[in-house]
Amino acid sequence: MKADEGIEKSAILLLSLGQDEAAEVLRNLGPKEVQKLGHAMAALKQVPRERVESVIDEFSLHASKGAPVAVDNESIKAMLTKALGDDRAASLISRIMSGNDTAGIEGLKWMDAASVADLIRNEHPQIIATILVHLEFDHAGDILKHFTDRLRNDVLLRIATLDGVQPVALRELNEALTRILSSSAANVKKTAMGGIRHAAEILNYVGQSNETAIIDNVREYDPDLAQKILDEMFVFENLLDIDDRGIQLLLREVQSDALIIALKGASPELRDKVFKNMSQRAAEMLREDLESKGPVRLSEVENEQKEILKVARRLAEEGQIQLGGGGSDDAFV
Numbered sequence: 047m048k049a050d051e052g053i054e055k056s057a058i059l060l061l062s063l064g065q066d067e068a069a070e071v072l073r074n075l076g077p078k079e080v081q082k083l084g085h086a087m088a089a090l091k092q093v094p095r096e097r098v099e100s101v102i103d104e105f106s107l108h109a110s111k112g113a114p115v116a117v118d119n120e121s122i123k124a125m126l127t128k129a130l131g132d133d134r135a136a137s138l139i140s141r142i143m144s145g146n147d148t149a150g151i152e153g154l155k156w157m158d159a160a161s162v163a164d165l166i167r168n169e170h171p172q173i174i175a176t177i178l179v180h181l182e183f184d185h186a187g188d189i190l191k192h193f194t195d196r197l198r199n200d201v202l203l204r205i206a207t208l209d210g211v212q213p214v215a216l217r218e219l220n221e222a223l224t225r226i227l228s229s230s231a232a233n234v235k236k237t238a239m240g241g242i243r244h245a246a247e248i249l250n251y252v253g254q255s256n257e258t259a260i261i262d263n264v265r266e267y268d269p270d271l272a273q274k275i276l277d278e279m280f281v282f283e284n285l286l287d288i289d290d291r292g293i294q295l296l297l298r299e300v301q302s303d304a305l306i307i308a309l310k311g312a313s314p315e316l317r318d319k320v321f322k323n324m325s326q327r328a329a330e331m332l333r334e335d336l337e338s339k340g341p342v343r344l345s346e347v348e349n350e351q352k353e354i355l356k357v358a359r360r361l362a363e364e365g366q367i368q369l370g371g372g373g374s375d376d377a378f379v
Contacts, residue, residue: 057086058093058101155181163192171197175204178248179240184352187251198256199263205248206264206275208240242271246278250355253348280369282308282351285358286316292367293323299357304350306335311347 060068060083072080154162154177162185166174178186178201190198249257265272285293297305297320309317309332317336321329361367 053082053086054089055101055104057083058098059105061087061093062098062102155185159185159188160192163189167193167197171200172204174201175208175240179205179208179244183244183247184251184356186248190248190252191256195259198252199260202245202249202260203264203267205240206242206245206271208244210240242274243278246275249275250279250281251352253345280355280359282311282355283313283316284369285354286313286319288358288367288369290319290323292361293319295361295366296354296358297323299361300354302332302335304353306332306339307342307347308350308354309336310339310342311344311351 060071063071072083075083154165157165166177166189169177174197178189181189190201193201249260252260261272261276264275285296288296305320309320312320321332324332358367358369362369
């Protein structure tokens with residue numbers, strides 16, 4: 047079952063529950079899961095009764111077998127408001143966000159990158175670095191895009207040289223977040239976060255121009271550190287290092303429209319690798335589509351490439367493919 051189909055079924059199941067029950071389910075999900083479910087609910091419009099009954103029957107079957115129930119992620123308040131209406135969404139959101147997940151750093155995970163950047167940009171760069179290593183890589187990368195070049199470079203350098211989060215750093219972090227989001231819980235043990243791999247993962251999401259500028263800045267500070275970060279990164283051109291079987295598995299998970307846009311910014315070598323791992327007819331159609339496709343904004347190309355890389359990382363985590371290039375198999379966590 048495709049991921050989008052699973053999300054849609056989860057959204058249907060959730061909407062078939064009452065408001066209180068739905069709130070209890072959403073309370074146990076992370077920000078991204080709620081965002082993506084909200085988006086799916088907003089897109090449903092009207093669901094035939096037969097479809098609802100089919101989803102409920104399938105859920106009951108899975109539950110009776112003890113199978114895990116999972117949903118996927120993506121933009122919370124606006125999505126839920128569209129899906130449920132202003133009043134119901136406001137009530138539901140308050141229920142979801144009334145637990146510990148909104149305390150301190152967890153509260154930032156529910157906010158868009160621009161809002162988080164505005165809240166923390168005036169904090170000390172070390173505090174900002176400590177905050178970002180607690181967020182998802184793509185979220186942290188998007189936040190970095192909203193900083194000045196100087197701040198962005200300074201923060202990434204601190205992330206790369208961070209070997210853990212000490213209690214004193216967490217106390218400073220919580221003091222900062224108390225002013226912002228009424229945070230708590232300062233006395234915790236050192237957490238293994240930050241470091242070269244973490245910095246590399248975040249850099250995978252800042253865009254090529256920002257990535258180059260940041261790496262150049264790190265190189266001035268420490269050439270060896272810059273190279274180590276580059277070695278840990280996995281970018282779109284690194285798909286060349288995946289074997290043919292892995293490329294074939296990846297292509298099965300990628301929509302053709304997204305692939306066309308992503309390949310607009312790919313090297314001839316990578317395009318050829320994709321072509322040779324498709325049927326002759328599919329490859330010819332893809333070539334024609336690429337040739338007929340007009341100019342595409344760089345940001346759109348990078349976004350589609352980023353989504354394909356997410357799929358590649360997921361397949362690697364599931365053990366279905368092996369990512370080549372820099373870094374070890376457990377580089378994506």
